[in-house]
Amino acid sequence: MVLLGWLALLANGWGSLPPLGQMLSPFSGLWSYTPASSVLQKSHHLNRHLNSAVTFQQDRQGVFHIFAENDEDLYLAQGFLVASQRLFQMNFIARVAEGRLSEWVGPRAVSTDIFFQQMDLARAAAKSADKMMDEPFTAMALEAYSRGVNAYIESLHRGQVPIEYKLLGAKPDAWSPYRVALLQKMMTYLLTGGSRDPQLTRSVQKAAELSGLEKLFPLWEKEAAPSITAEDFHVRGARAPSVPLSLDHMDSPFTAGAAAVPLPHPGNGSNNWAVSGAKSRSGFPLLAGDTHLTYQLPAQWVALHLKSPTQDVIGFSLPGSPGVIIGTNRHLAWTVTNGGADVLDWHHITWADSPESTGLSSGKGRQFYLVGKNRRKAQGERRTLKVRGGLNRSVSVTWTHLGPVVDFKTDQESYSLAAHWIGHEATKEVTSFLKLNRAQSVEECFDTLEKDYTAPQQNFLCADRSNIGLYVAGKVPLRPPGAGRLILAATEEPSWTEFVPSAHIPRALNPERGYLLSANQQIYNESYPYYFQWLYRPSHRARRITELLGTGESFSPEDFIAFQKDAYLVPAQKTLPELLRIIEEQKDQLSSEERAYLSELKEWDYQAHHWLTHPTFFHQWWDEIQALLWSELWPDPDLYLWPRMDTTFEWIQKGEVHLAGKEGNEGWTRSTHPVVLEAFKKAYTSSAQKSWGESNLATFPHLLRLPLWERSRVDSGAEESVHAQSGHHGATLRMVVSLTYPPRIWGHHPGGPSGDPLSPDYEAWMDEWASGDLMEWVYPEEPLPTDQTVLSVGYGGAP
Amino acid sequence: MIRLLGFAAAMVVLLWFAPWWALAPLGIGAGWLQPGRARSSALRYLTVSFVVLFALTWIIDAHSGSAVGHLLSSELGAPKWMFYCASAFILASVVAAGALAGSSLSQLKKKP
Numbered sequence A: 001m002v003l004l005g006w007l008a009l010l011a012n013g014w015g016s017l018p019p020l021g022q023m024l025s026p027f028s029g030l031w032s033y034t035p036a037s038s039v040l041q042k043s044h045h046l047n048r049h050l051n052s053a054v055t056f057q058q059d060r061q062g063v064f065h066i067f068a069e070n071d072e073d074l075y076l077a078q079g080f081l082v083a084s085q086r087l088f089q090m091n092f093i094a095r096v097a098e099g100r101l102s103e104w105v106g107p108r109a110v111s112t113d114i115f116f117q118q119m120d121l122a123r124a125a126a127k128s129a130d131k132m133m134d135e136p137f138t139a140m141a142l143e144a145y146s147r148g149v150n151a152y153i154e155s156l157h158r159g160q161v162p163i164e165y166k167l168l169g170a171k172p173d174a175w176s177p178y179r180v181a182l183l184q185k186m187m188t189y190l191l192t193g194g195s196r197d198p199q200l201t202r203s204v205q206k207a208a209e210l211s212g213l214e215k216l217f218p219l220w221e222k223e224a225a226p227s228i229t230a231e232d233f234h235v236r237g238a239r240a241p242s243v244p245l246s247l248d249h250m251d252s253p254f255t256a257g258a259a260a261v262p263l264p265h266p267g268n269g270s271n272n273w274a275v276s277g278a279k280s281r282s283g284f285p286l287l288a289g290d291t292h293l294t295y296q297l298p299a300q301w302v303a304l305h306l307k308s309p310t311q312d313v314i315g316f317s318l319p320g321s322p323g324v325i326i327g328t329n330r331h332l333a334w335t336v337t338n339g340g341a342d343v344l345d346w347h348h349i350t351w352a353d354s355p356e357s358t359g360l361s362s363g364k365g366r367q368f369y370l371v372g373k374n375r376r377k378a379q380g381e382r383r384t385l386k387v388r389g390g391l392n393r394s395v396s397v398t399w400t401h402l403g404p405v406v407d408f409k410t411d412q413e414s415y416s417l418a419a420h421w422i423g424h425e426a427t428k429e430v431t432s433f434l435k436l437n438r439a440q441s442v443e444e445c446f447d448t449l450e451k452d453y454t455a456p457q458q459n460f461l462c463a464d465r466s467n468i469g470l471y472v473a474g475k476v477p478l479r480p481p482g483a484g485r486l487i488l489a490a491t492e493e494p495s496w497t498e499f500v501p502s503a504h505i506p507r508a509l510n511p512e513r514g515y516l517l518s519a520n521q522q523i524y525n526e527s528y529p530y531y532f533q534w535l536y537r538p539s540h541r542a543r544r545i546t547e548l549l550g551t552g553e554s555f556s557p558e559d560f561i562a563f564q565k566d567a568y569l570v571p572a573q574k575t576l577p578e579l580l581r582i583i584e585e586q587k588d589q590l591s592s593e594e595r596a597y598l599s600e601l602k603e604w605d606y607q608a609h610h611w612l613t614h615p616t617f618f619h620q621w622w623d624e625i626q627a628l629l630w631s632e633l634w635p636d637p638d639l640y641l642w643p644r645m646d647t648t649f650e651w652i653q654k655g656e657v658h659l660a661g662k663e664g665n666e667g668w669t670r671s672t673h674p675v676v677l678e679a680f681k682k683a684y685t686s687s688a689q690k691s692w693g694e695s696n697l698a699t700f701p702h703l704l705r706l707p708l709w710e711r712s713r714v715d716s717g718a719e720e721s722v723h724a725q726s727g728h729h730g731a732t733l734r735m736v737v738s739l740t741y742p743p744r745i746w747g748h749h750p751g752g753p754s755g756d757p758l759s760p761d762y763e764a765w766m767d768e769w770a771s772g773d774l775m776e777w778v779y780p781e782e783p784l785p786t787d788q789t790v791l792s793v794g795y796g797g798a799p
Numbered sequence B: 001m002i003r004l005l006g007f008a009a010a011m012v013v014l015l016w017f018a019p020w021w022a023l024a025p026l027g028i029g030a031g032w033l034q035p036g037r038a039r040s041s042a043l044r045y046l047t048v049s050f051v052v053l054f055a056l057t058w059i060i061d062a063h064s065g066s067a068v069g070h071l072l073s074s075e076l077g078a079p080k081w082m083f084y085c086a087s088a089f090i091l092a093s094v095v096a097a098g099a100l101a102g103s104s105l106s107q108l109k110k111k112p
Helices: A004-012 A036-042 A071-098 A107-119 A119-132 A137-153 A162-169 A177-192 A195-207 A429-438 A442-450 A542-552 A559-566 A570-585 A592-601 A614-630 A645-654 A672-687 A766-771 B002-017 B022-035 B037-065 B068-076 B080-110
Strands: A053-057 A064-068 A269-275 A286-295 A301-307 A310-319 A326-328 A332-338 A344-349 A367-369 A374-377 A380-387 A392-402 A402-409 A416-419 A458-463 A468-473 A508-509 A515-518 A658-659 A668-671 A698-700 A711-713 A730-740 A743-747 A790-794
Touching: A004 A053, A004 B022, A004 B080, A036 A071, A036 A286, A036 B080, A053 A071, A064 A071, A064 A402, A071 A107, A071 A137, A071 A162, A071 A310, A071 A592, A107 A119, A107 A380, A107 A392, A107 A402, A107 A442, A119 A177, A137 A177, A162 A668, A177 A367, A177 A429, A195 A344, A195 A790, A269 A458, A269 A542, A286 A332, A286 A458, A286 A559, A310 A730, A310 A743, A326 A730, A374 B080, A392 A542, A392 A698, A429 A442, A429 A542, A442 A458, A442 A468, A442 A508, A458 A515, A468 A515, A515 A542, A542 A570, A559 A730, A559 A743, A570 A592, A570 A614, A570 A645, A570 A672, A592 A614, A592 A672, A614 A645, A614 A672, A645 B037, A668 A672, A711 A766, B022 B037, B022 B080, B037 B068, B037 B080, B068 B080
Parallel strands: A064 A301
Antiparallel strands: A053 A064, A053 A790, A269 A286, A269 A332, A269 A515, A286 A730, A301 A310, A310 A326, A326 A332, A332 A458, A344 A416, A367 A374, A380 A392, A392 A402, A402 A416, A458 A468, A468 A508, A658 A668, A698 A711, A730 A743
């Protein structure tokens, strides 16, 4: 019994204790660990795949360089090199997308797996992989890259697989174009899957007896900071009337929980801006970008340089996918921000497996569903979900004409919603990025984005030596404002069937003001006739960047690097004076300590520096205001949507929120000024002594959530500042490019070049990231002398 | 003594070719063939296995160029021999538990 128990424990682990048996085995476990650089230096596995010589180098800063004599060898080598650094990471994320993580990590991943299985990212990825393989260059790149990854996997001896595999007792999955497409679909979900339709639906249903909800959830930001203005763009016209917040088609309340849906972080976004040569010190365009995602280790990006006779590109690559996603070549630099178009709608599915059945189904059967009064047949299959250390689960994957069906469940009820999502289309983003890697002008940049790019919708900022341009790339549904904000009925036609014509997609080229920017705000102004989204992100960062760019005349790369660390809080500047005035009116109700803090706040310069307490207090104050004001109507912010801060602020200024009752029902009224005071007192008690660095500690968990491999840094910034940093979320890369001859690039990402937690390169750039010091990268035309490298290896006859 | 040396050699060969849990049947076999009293048999194999595993771990960690021991000790602030000890002890206890089982089974069989 002792023996059996001991074996079970060592093979499966216990709680947070990992399975130690395999890992401690002297010949194949932890102790036989081999650093990736040793594998690269000793492996000759790549040689038989190469047509000609390839050189790998890692410069002293840690950036990788690959020199090849043709593109096929280049992508093959990229796959081999990236696998040597990030094999587990890319494999892990592809498994998340596929809904097969439980097989590795056990029951804790079951609900996420069921969601992604039901969303059927696997089918979407298979379709996209097929489509990408129709394009010869993309097909060559995908196949070569996959062969490179697989060559690396084959080159590993039993004891050399990355340590995470040893911990899990798992083996690497063979790589393929399908797995590249899975990663693209995962990124599309992260950037477009944050639908708040279920939350808004619950809010509207809960307040069904009140009128005027449109005023709490407006479609347009009052003080917008658009990137595309009337002068930039020729399409103008009146918008169609907005769709009201009505739920007449839902005959029962939508009460199902949201816990099972892995919602992407609402702050996923980015900044980018560029100035023309007329506004830069060098006389050539200058461009900056930083992308905001959930922090993780290993880092989301790989910094590398790819050189062949047809391309010479340097920047940030997504582990597992060929080419460079954000970067520069010798002629063109580009970076992206998320556009936030509403491209995910939910249709309520009522199962009708017997002709009499019209209500909510228990989930059994699922062969027929109702569209109006008609029954339609669903397509479906049951898949087995393997669960490590637990019972296997059976997952129902069902497709309707509106999209795949996801079950929102509570203990008592199950709601089936069909997802109509742009990500389910066959798309070929990889083609766009591979073309950008070789493009030579802003014109070529716009051309590929128009022809090849579908999703996720992104604001591409491109700059060549003479031009700066912004292109809002990706398909956007053609529909009236506000359509698709709520859970929809199952209709014959899905919520959209057409897209905004590509000729009418917003773009700007060399505006007179000399700069361009985007920061996830509403990109257009009221003269643009189409509807994209209802307030994805507020315009705070965009307003601050506009201010910074508008006040200068001649910018240097150092200026842009400093702007990326700008911690100024526009929402504090906009709201704090009024809030303090309201408190002043009720000052007699404050204690002496609270009065002293009030005086301190008046002196605050709205900077979210980590050593201050004011940013902590400000955020807590607003959290308390929101909770006190709205929780009476909508008790749980995870289930219900609350009005945004800027909307709440408008009501605070009015002194009262009043919603009239419908059809003789009683209305709802709340005075706002007492709420502001009560929130002040609560926030003072809970957070006035906490430094912002302490309460907003930048924390980077490892993918497996093992505390030993987690890292953290004290840092300034906040979600609403240009320096976006909110504890577990923020800038996952920063880049500045000057389009001089030759171009110069500065950049870093948190973490380091290596994904191996045992390597010093795992966290090599953490301190630079926290200090905001961007390294200027080496961008050589020929392989570097070996004394300027930490790794230099030749394959296929290269010296 | 020769038996114990043979056992240690068998352990090294087994670990090279088979997964770590193959130490359990090795322990059972050893306990079965050299029963003694169950508890002393288990202790004997625990000691031998510990010494062999400790030496293997030390040698392999030092020769793979991995510096895992160094990294672990710098992360957790304990000398690296302690990690070798812990590692060797955990795996040696699999052998010992196997020997306990083998020895007990063997004695059960001998009873009329």
